[in-house]
Amino acid sequence: MSTPKDPNSKYDLSKISARVDKVNVSGLQRTHDDYVMRAADGLFKASNFQEMMLEAMAAKSYLHELGIFKDVSVHIDISRGADATPQGYEVTLKGKEFTRIMGSAGTEIGQNEGSLRTELTIPNILGRGESISLQGSYSSTRANDLQLKFWKPFFHTRFRENRPEASFSLFRQTDRYDISSFQTTNLGYLLDFSAHTMLGVDLTHSLQYENSIRDLSLLNKSVPFGIRDHCGPKLASLVRYSLIFDNRDASVFPTRGLLLKSVNEYCGLGGNVAYTSSTAHGEVNVPLFAGLVAQFCGRVGVVKETKKTTVLPISNLFYCGGPLTLRGFKYGSAGPVIDGTPIGAQTFWCTGAHLWTPLPFAGVFKGLASHFRMHFFYNMGNSNSFSMENMRSAYGIGLAVKLAERARIELNYCVPLQKQATDKVTNGFQFGIGYEFV
Amino acid sequence: MQTSQYLNQLHTADKLSEEPWPEDATLYQPFEAEQILLPESASCLAVKAYLKMCNLPFGIRTCANAEHMSPGGRMTKLPFIRAGAFLFAEFEPIVNFVEQKDMAIGSWQDEDEKADMRTYVSLVENIFTMAELYVSFKNERVYKEVTAPRNGAVYPWPLNVIQNYSKRRNALRQLKVYQWHDLDIDQVIDKVAKCCETLEYKLKESPDTPFFFGDQPCELDAIAFGHLFTILTTRLPNMALAQTVQKFGHLVSFCRFIDEKYFQMRCLQE
Numbered sequence: 001m002s003t004p005k006d007p008n009s010k011y012d013l014s015k016i017s018a019r020v021d022k023v024n025v026s027g028l029q030r031t032h033d034d035y036v037m038r039a040a041d042g043l044f045k046a047s048n049f050q051e052m053m054l055e056a057m058a059a060k061s062y063l064h065e066l067g068i069f070k071d072v073s074v075h076i077d078i079s080r081g082a083d084a085t086p087q088g089y090e091v092t093l094k095g096k097e098f099t100r101i102m103g104s105a106g107t108e109i110g111q112n113e114g115s116l117r118t119e120l121t122i123p124n125i126l127g128r129g130e131s132i133s134l135q136g137s138y139s140s141t142r143a144n145d146l147q148l149k150f151w152k153p154f155f156h157t158r159f160r161e162n163r164p165e166a167s168f169s170l171f172r173q174t175d176r177y178d179i180s181s182f183q184t185t186n187l188g189y190l191l192d193f194s195a196h197t198m199l200g201v202d203l204t205h206s207l208q209y210e211n212s213i214r215d216l217s218l219l220n221k222s223v224p225f226g227i228r229d230h231c232g233p234k235l236a237s238l239v240r241y242s243l244i245f246d247n248r249d250a251s252v253f254p255t256r257g258l259l260l261k262s263v264n265e266y267c268g269l270g271g272n273v274a275y276t277s278s279t280a281h282g283e284v285n286v287p288l289f290a291g292l293v294a295q296f297c298g299r300v301g302v303v304k305e306t307k308k309t310t311v312l313p314i315s316n317l318f319y320c321g322g323p324l325t326l327r328g329f330k331y332g333s334a335g336p337v338i339d340g341t342p343i344g345a346q347t348f349w350c351t352g353a354h355l356w357t358p359l360p361f362a363g364v365f366k367g368l369a370s371h372f373r374m375h376f377f378y379n380m381g382n383s384n385s386f387s388m389e390n391m392r393s394a395y396g397i398g399l400a401v402k403l404a405e406r407a408r409i410e411l412n413y414c415v416p417l418q419k420q421a422t423d424k425v426t427n428g429f430q431f432g433i434g435y436e437f438v
Numbered sequence: 439m440q441t442s443q444y445l446n447q448l449h450t451a452d453k454l455s456e457e458p459w460p461e462d463a464t465l466y467q468p469f470e471a472e473q474i475l476l477p478e479s480a481s482c483l484a485v486k487a488y489l490k491m492c493n494l495p496f497g498i499r500t501c502a503n504a505e506h507m508s509p510g511g512r513m514t515k516l517p518f519i520r521a522g523a524f525l526f527a528e529f530e531p532i533v534n535f536v537e538q539k540d541m542a543i544g545s546w547q548d549e550d551e552k553a554d555m556r557t558y559v560s561l562v563e564n565i566f567t568m569a570e571l572y573v574s575f576k577n578e579r580v581y582k583e584v585t586a587p588r589n590g591a592v593y594p595w596p597l598n599v600i601q602n603y604s605k606r607r608n609a610l611r612q613l614k615v616y617q618w619h620d621l622d623i624d625q626v627i628d629k630v631a632k633c634c635e636t637l638e639y640k641l642k643e644s645p646d647t648p649f650f651f652g653d654q655p656c657e658l659d660a661i662a663f664g665h666l667f668t669i670l671t672t673r674l675p676n677m678a679l680a681q682t683v684q685k686f687g688h689l690v691s692f693c694r695f696i697d698e699k700y701f702q703m704r705c706l707q708e
Contacts, residue, residue, distance in 0.1 A: 229507065
């Protein structure tokens with residue numbers, strides 16, 4: 001008998017007492033038993049029919065998260081057999097494990113870039129949800145990434161609510177800095193551990209250790225000597241800690257909530273590159289009347305030398321300006337310039353104030369219109385200086401489109417207000433695509 | 439933006455001969471004491487000798503990543519010189535650059551002599567650079583005891599292992615291209631000896647002048663000095679090259695003469 005539906009409200013399911021005698025989990029071939037045992041915990045605690053049904057649903061979604069089953073179905077039957085109790089039920093969770101190897105191909109959206117990604121995964125390789133995956137991607141700004149990743153979740157331990165995960169990956173990625181005419185090829189490995197903590201607020205933590213060889217090379221022949229000076233391979237050994245607090249009601253067009261994100265890097269545990277880098281990004285959304293939302297965003301980045309620093313790596317400097325930070329300026333054009341070539345800055349800050357409105361006549365095209373918004377914005381920011389004198393700013397109006405719940409496309413009409421002599425502005429329409437905007 | 443950069447370069451190239459030699463011209467090379475290898479050292483010394491003979495001032499900057507900063511070249515890619523906005527690497531391109539400024543030595547030579555000298559220069563550069571590469575990279579003992587530790591001295595482990603591996607692979611590939619890879623050490627010594635013989639013969643042609651061509655220095659003097667002096671004064675586990683050059687007394691005294699006149703390094707024993 002499959003899951004009974006709730007036929008009519010005459011029957012109050014919470015009044016029907018029930019007891020779960022047995023929980024069967026079938027379909028496990030290579031998964032270890034202890035990995036799925038926690039699925040049964042909640043079920044045994046159920047004392048009435050409604051609780052049992054809710055726990056059965058929770059068990060089903062838990063099994064899905066473990067990353068071992070493609071499909072899970074729940075069957076509830078009365079318990080039979082010698083040690084069956086009256087009002088006893090037997091719950092069977094039938095799962096269909098993932099095949100030995102899975103492949104996927106698709107597109108991915110990054111910050112002002114799009115990429116093609118293919119992935120080959122061997123899921124549940126050791127029986128407890130671990131997976132090995134080989135990912136390759138090709139994009140407009142980062143050509144030919146390759147990554148071999150071993151991922152292990154710890155969802156079956158007693159820290160299940162904290163969702164701890166660990167991963168080890170070997171990677172080779174190329175970052176192109178087209179406006180500064182150089183590129184870095186990074187080859188190395190990365191150890192990652194992430195978890196949530198729920199002490200008062202829900203925070204996501206991630207601690208990473210990266211050891212990589214960074215090889216800087218030039219993209220054309222006539223590059224200023226200040227950039228040519230940085231060519232060659234270097235060994236970087238660094239620790240990265242990031243913290244995210246996100247209680248917004250949606251990622252793309254939130255109406256209320258707060259997002260705080262901070263990434264901190266300390267590089268210098270060995271190797272010959274040393275620096276510390278911190279970035280923080282914040283977003284506050286305040287709902288107003290009639291579907292209007294006021295949003296304030298801010299971003300700050302600081303790169304500092306440490307005692308071991310010989311020279312700050314040019315690839316870790318911050319680029320200010322562009323459709324994702326200071327609208328109205330070309331990418332990276334609101335910062336220092338060497339011999340006509342823009343390079344990144346050691347510190348930068350950027351803030352934005354937005355007024356989001358639904359499209360006019362949104363009521364007419366209900367479904368489609370929810371993917372669009374209009375906004376009035378005012379951005380201001382600066383590089384290498386935290387004062388408001390000589391800052392850059394721009395205002396304008398734009399149209400934004402939601403893309404797949406993660407990213408947003410913006411088409412803005414920008415009017416730069418304050419700029420410096422070496423800046424490159426786009427006075428007029430500017431297009432941007434990404435998932436984190438200021 | 440790309441096309442305007444090229445147009446800019448063409449425009450400045452036209453003005454090349456009009457601009458004087460800059461005061462702050464700089465020569466970039468790897469660290470002398472810990473890093474530089476035999477073929478690179480010879481090339482650097484040849485360029486330094488040439489610039490001194492032309493009486494052009496230059497500064498020297500040693501950095502660990504000189505090889506990667508270099509705009510590129512046929513063999514060692516080093517040294518490279520930065521004069522104003524221009525960058526040139528290796529002996530021949532630098533000589534061409536200096537000649538365009540009408541400040542070069544050898545302008546007293548006529549066309550025939552110049553062509554003759556060019557063939558000698560080409561011969562010297564090819565034979566000696568290949569021989570130096572062979573000894574540094576193909577000879578196991580020299581590679582393990584000298585080349586690998588020196589080349590990897592500026593990188594932390596394991597970057598030095600990877601860099602050595604890739605540099606050795608490139609060097610062996612170059613040897614293959616010039617068809618030196620399959621020779622054994624005796625054949626290499628043979629080639630070097632023949633080249634030295636040719637040079638000594640040329641030197642003896644004008645016995646009362648210390649230089650190769652007449653009583654003024656020219657490119658051949660610079661490059662011959664660079665390679666011969668470096669081979670004679672670099673200590674390696676395998677001294678086959680040095681022993682070969684030692685046999686040619688005239689070449690040794692030529693090196694001593696150039697050293698005395700321009701460098702005063704005084705490393706050549708009697």
